Structures are given as structure tokens and as C-alpha cells.
Amino acid sequence: MAIDRLSDLRQAQRLVIKVGSALLVDRGEPRAKWLATLAADIAEMRQTGEVIVVSSGAIALGATKLGFAKGGRGSLADAQAAASVGQVELARLWSDALGTHNITAAQMLVTLGDLEDRRRYLNASATLARLLEAGAVPVVNENDSVATEEIRFGDNDRLAARVAQAAGADAVMLLSDVDGLYDRDPRETGAALVGTVDGITPEIMAMASSASSSGLGSGGMLAKLQAAKIAERAGIALAIINGTHLSPITRALDDETGTLFLPQADASRRKAWLGGRLAPSGVLSVDAGCMAALANGASLLAAGVTAVEGEFGRGDLVAIHGPLGERLGQGLVEYTSVECTAIIGLREAQQADRLGYTPRAAVVHRDHMVHV
Incomplete structure (x- = not known):
């Protein structure tokens, strides 16, 4: 009704x-x-x-x-x-x-x-x-x-x-x-x-x-x-x-x-x-290009990440902030905070050398992300 x-x-x-x-x-x-x-x-x-x-x-x-x-x-x-x-x-x-x-x-x-x-x-x-x-x-x-x-x-x-x-x-x-x-x-x-x-x-x-x-x-x-x-x-x-x-x-x-x-x-x-959860374990900040891509339904990639805050494990909830600190959304992260820090700003071809294994498709996949 x-x-x-x-x-x-x-x-x-x-x-x-x-x-x-x-x-x-x-x-x-x-x-x-x-x-x-x-x-x-x-x-x-x-x-x-x-x-x-x-x-x-x-x-x-x-x-x-x-x-x-x-x-x-x-x-x-x-x-x-x-x-x-x-x-x-x-x-x-x-x-x-x-x-x-x-x-x-x-x-x-x-x-x-x-x-x-x-x-x-x-x-x-x-x-x-x-x-x-x-x-x-x-x-x-x-x-x-x-x-x-x-x-x-x-x-x-x-x-x-x-x-x-x-x-x-x-x-x-x-x-x-x-x-x-x-x-x-x-x-x-x-x-x-x-x-x-x-x-x-x-x-x-x-x-x-x-x-x-x-x-x-x-x-x-x-x-x-x-x-x-x-x-x-x-x-x-x-x-x-x-x-x-x-x-x-x-x-x-x-x-x-x-x-x-x-x-x-x-x-x-x-x-x-996911959108109603209230206690993110950390924050991923992104650049303007990444913010625009997210608005169009893209996944969050390491190349667009500019900063990592907090300590979190794979599968934890993280908040996603824009260049001015504005809250863009939140999602389940595919990497630990240590791994995220290691691959900040790197494209997929560069991530394997830094991580020591084949990188995952995204830092936060669009299917596990909501916008605010």
C-alpha cells in the first residue's frame, strides 16, 4: 500500500x-x-x-x-x-x-x-x-x-x-x-x-x-x-x-x-x-575523478584513493569521503587497512608488485557499496 x-x-x-x-x-x-x-x-x-x-x-x-x-x-x-x-x-x-x-x-x-x-x-x-x-x-x-x-x-x-x-x-x-x-x-x-x-x-x-x-x-x-x-x-x-x-x-x-x-x-x-550500518571501522578518502566515477555507479579502485584512516580487516565496513571530506557513502572493503595504504593511488598493473599477489577487482566493489 x-x-x-x-x-x-x-x-x-x-x-x-x-x-x-x-x-x-x-x-x-x-x-x-x-x-x-x-x-x-x-x-x-x-x-x-x-x-x-x-x-x-x-x-x-x-x-x-x-x-x-x-x-x-x-x-x-x-x-x-x-x-x-x-x-x-x-x-x-x-x-x-x-x-x-x-x-x-x-x-x-x-x-x-x-x-x-x-x-x-x-x-x-x-x-x-x-x-x-x-x-x-x-x-x-x-x-x-x-x-x-x-x-x-x-x-x-x-x-x-x-x-x-x-x-x-x-x-x-x-x-x-x-x-x-x-x-x-x-x-x-x-x-x-x-x-x-x-x-x-x-x-x-x-x-x-x-x-x-x-x-x-x-x-x-x-x-x-x-x-x-x-x-x-x-x-x-x-x-x-x-x-x-x-x-x-x-x-x-x-x-x-x-x-x-x-x-x-x-x-x-x-x-x-549496509546503508543503515552506523559504525564504520575506517575511512577511505578519494580524489575528484574517483568521486565522479562513484556517482556514476563505478566500484572504488585503488588508483582513486588518496588517504586511509583507521584499522580494519577485509570485509569490514568503511566510510568513503570526497576530496573535501564530504561523506559519499560506505561499503565493505576488500583489503585490510595495511594493504589499502600500500596500494594508495596505484593502478592494477602496479598493485601486484606491491602486494605480492594478484590484486582484487576493487577496493570496494559497487555491489557492496551504498551512497549517502
């Missing part, structure tokens, strides 16, 4: 709904009345399709239980401990709220690595599919009790988009503390809500404002736009709506108030996964 307006989300066969900490928790306590109305919204959406919830809130809830200052974010150790305690409370909240509507909630904790590694990604996909088939609502959260600052999503907006990819969802709904994306800081006079976005451009990215971040969670408008880029590559619609009201989904869809990012070209599932 085509999703061209917010109200079309009612017909989504599989929908991911992301709920942030600031909406679910107020001063360390759950917003029980608000959650009850959201659960009713979810029950209504399940009349026409399946629903997955991506929910923050474990750290905030656990910090209250443990008496930690700064909402449990005073240190990494505090956050991990608070998350361990808070996940129990978070699971109970969702189980009780959805149970009122005879819906079974299933807790699913994931790490960045679970969705970055192809095999673990497919395992997560299979688990989500089986839970939905069994009639449950998976409640997904990043496993903050083991995540570190270096190896984590950092926000549940992008996690929601990645979960939507893994689940083969039609749409993602991000509940925010503003009505959607504004063309400038929403606190400015004359700021206008952008109702529909047909492809994220640099101009759209420039509209992101820190004003939409409450400080309790880790997201903001920039994270939501990054999530939308992940979703649109996979042919998934994404909506930002105001979640601060009671019955937030019903209100937004009835009033057509929010921002809908239309799905773009539906990439293969492998390329969608």
Missing part, C-alpha cells in the same frame, strides 16, 4: 512506534495515565496490522530506584547499573499497559552489534517475525546495561529505523516533544511545520534543531532525520508526531499533524542493511 499522508499509517501492515524517555517518565516516575492512552492507540493500530514498540526509559526508571543523581547518566557505570534495574520496571510497565487490551508484550534487548553484524541481524529479524506471528508486541530497547559509549546506537530513533528494516516494516512512527520537523527553530516567529518530505536533502538536514531535545533522552531532531534517511533507503515511510498529548497517535492521525517522510527507492534488503 502507498503511504502518502499521515492517516495512511492506519493501514500499515507492520508499524514500528518509538517512545522516548521524556514521554514515558516524568521526574523518575512513569506517566501511567499517558501510557494507558498510548496502549489504547496501539491496540487500535493492531486491528489492521502488526506493531513493534521501541521504548526508552530504562535508565530513567532505574535511576529512581537506585537513587542515582543526574537521571542515572552521571557516569557510564551509573547508566549501566540503572539500565539493569530499569529494564525490569520498563518490561512490567509495557506488560501491564498492553495486557489491559489482552496483548502480550515481549521484551527484546539489542546492541549495536546485533544489527551491524549480518548474521546477528538476520537472527534478530527471525525473532521479531516469530513474535509477531505469535501475536505478541515486541518491546525493543538498546541493552544499555552492556553497551559502552563507543559501541552503541546512542539514541532510539535510529534504533527504531534499524528495527524496522530488520522486521520488514512498512512505516516507523517517532513520538517527539514537538509536532514534527519545522523549517527553522520552532521557537522562532514564523517557523512552519513541514508536513511532507519527499527525500532528505542537505536543505532538509539543515532544518534540524536542538530545540526538540528535552535533555532527558539522547535523541533530537538531527537523530530523527538520520533515522529517516535509514528508513527511506529501505522503502520505509517514517513519521514524526507530537507524543506529549494523551492518545498521541489518534490525535496526530486524526488531525494530520506531523511530518511524514515518504519512502524512496526500495533497496535490496542487503543494501538497506
